[in-house]
Amino acid sequence: MAIQFPIYMDNHATTPVDPRVLEAMLPYFSGKFGNAASRSHAYGWTAEEAVSKARETIAKLIGASNPKEIVFTSGATESDNLALKGVAEFYKEKGNHIITTVVEHKAILDTCKRLEKQGYEVTYLNVDKDGLVDPDDVAKAITDRTLLVSVMLANNEVGSVQPIAEIGKITRARGVLLHSDAVQGIGKVPFDVEKMNVDLASVTAHKIYGPKGVGCLYVRRSKPRVRLTAQMDGGGHEFGMRSGTLNVPGIVGFAKAAEILIQEGEAESHKLFGLRERLRLRLMKELDELRVNGSMKSRLPGNLNVSFSFVEGEALMMAIKDVAVSSGSACTSASLEPSYVLHAMGVGDDLAHSSIRFGIGRFNTEEEIDYVADLVIGKVKKLREMSPLYEMFKEGIDLSSVQWAAH
Numbered sequence: 001m002a003i004q005f006p007i008y009m010d011n012h013a014t015t016p017v018d019p020r021v022l023e024a025m026l027p028y029f030s031g032k033f034g035n036a037a038s039r040s041h042a043y044g045w046t047a048e049e050a051v052s053k054a055r056e057t058i059a060k061l062i063g064a065s066n067p068k069e070i071v072f073t074s075g076a077t078e079s080d081n082l083a084l085k086g087v088a089e090f091y092k093e094k095g096n097h098i099i100t101t102v103v104e105h106k107a108i109l110d111t112c113k114r115l116e117k118q119g120y121e122v123t124y125l126n127v128d129k130d131g132l133v134d135p136d137d138v139a140k141a142i143t144d145r146t147l148l149v150s151v152m153l154a155n156n157e158v159g160s161v162q163p164i165a166e167i168g169k170i171t172r173a174r175g176v177l178l179h180s181d182a183v184q185g186i187g188k189v190p191f192d193v194e195k196m197n198v199d200l201a202s203v204t205a206h207k208i209y210g211p212k213g214v215g216c217l218y219v220r221r222s223k224p225r226v227r228l229t230a231q232m233d234g235g236g237h238e239f240g241m242r243s244g245t246l247n248v249p250g251i252v253g254f255a256k257a258a259e260i261l262i263q264e265g266e267a268e269s270h271k272l273f274g275l276r277e278r279l280r281l282r283l284m285k286e287l288d289e290l291r292v293n294g295s296m297k298s299r300l301p302g303n304l305n306v307s308f309s310f311v312e313g314e315a316l317m318m319a320i321k322d323v324a325v326s327s328g329s330a331c332t333s334a335s336l337e338p339s340y341v342l343h344a345m346g347v348g349d350d351l352a353h354s355s356i357r358f359g360i361g362r363f364n365t366e367e368e369i370d371y372v373a374d375l376v377i378g379k380v381k382k383l384r385e386m387s388p389l390y391e392m393f394k395e396g397i398d399l400s401s402v403q404w405a406a407h
């Protein structure tokens with residue numbers, strides 16, 4: 001098949017809608033347009049039936065024992081907000097302390113900042129050089145005022161997969177709730193809310209080949225029953241936890257995306273791993289001074305985050321416009337600040353600026369991987385040819401010892 005340009009390799013940002021998902025959704029825009037809350041006629045019943053089937057499929061994907069534990073939302077940003085603010089508010093008499101990590105998505109970090117302004121205390125755990133949190137640090141941070149621990153399943157920049165099962169053992173033993181932003185890991189690495197003692201989990205459809213603007217929050221109903229204060233007031237939809245008319249076509253698409261992952265997720269992860277390794281090994285073989293950011297042992301199969309020393313990140317991005325990827329400077333909005341995730345892992349500003357995140361997905365092919373490898377290798381070599389620093393480095397000069405003239 002002919003390659004389509006630019007080659008899409010930014011599957012952590014979003015994924016294209018799988019054609020099977022689109023097909024499942026279409027009837028719910030036209031003939032089956034009912035409001036799932038309409039109890040008095042067949043249009044409503046049809047919509048309600050589709051939503052309830054969707055709940056079952058999504059519950060199955062994450063190992064939830066009861067479909068009523070799935071609360072539909074507009075996506076993971078909302079789910080993260082609802083989990084943290086909802087729990088903090090509901091249990092405020094019990095405590096005021098939340099534990100999270102410095103590498104969470106902004107949907108968690110900014111929510112925590114707001115809670116701090118309201119008087120809650122937040123502990124931000126550091127990560128090691130691979131971007132991983134130490135479960136012992138979680139245990140040490142828990143106090144008798146701790147309500148909730150929130151740790152992501154997999155990081156959206158460097159793909160590091162956190163030890164959720166180990167953390168779950170600790171939080172369960174200490175009687176503290178565990179939330180996980182599972183967005184990036186769902187269907188790619190093992191995740192099971194029962195086996196891992198997860199009490200709340202955020203999921204979004206547009207990272208698993210479903211539509212944008214729909215997601216869910218898993219809220220455990222027993223052992224323990226998790227309560228939360230709704231953040232949206234209205235008709236009391238979603239068991240009183242999230243008011244608002246349900247996005248039925250979106251939910252149907254979300255469920256179809258989940259069904260495909262239940263059936264094909266494991267095989268797909270193998271394929272993604274193979275493609276990722278093909279790209280990594282080519283780059284490592286033909287370029288020196290590369291640094292792969294993130295854990296190689298505990299990592300999303302489709303993630304490759306690489307820093308290219310002696311190359312200016314923006315110049316490289318411009319040079320490889322045939323590929324849609326993200327850079328370590330642009331991850332957090334349009335600003336050119338180096339990524340806070342790489343920073344937290346001890347990566348210096350220069351290397352953070354020169355990092356590229358390849359997010360390999362379902363529709364990438366070996367042919368595309370080879371094209372991208374050739375392109376990146378060629379452009380990095382060219383940019384380095386123009387770099388006096390690289391030349392000095394090649395001549396064996398220790399750059400840290402150079403006394404640069406002041407301007």
Ligand code: PLP
Nearest residue numbers: 075076077105107156181183204
């Ligand atoms: N959490 C993580 C780890 C993400 O990668 C994203 C997406 O960028 C989100 C939350 C936000 O999800 P949504 O776009 O559904 O609000």
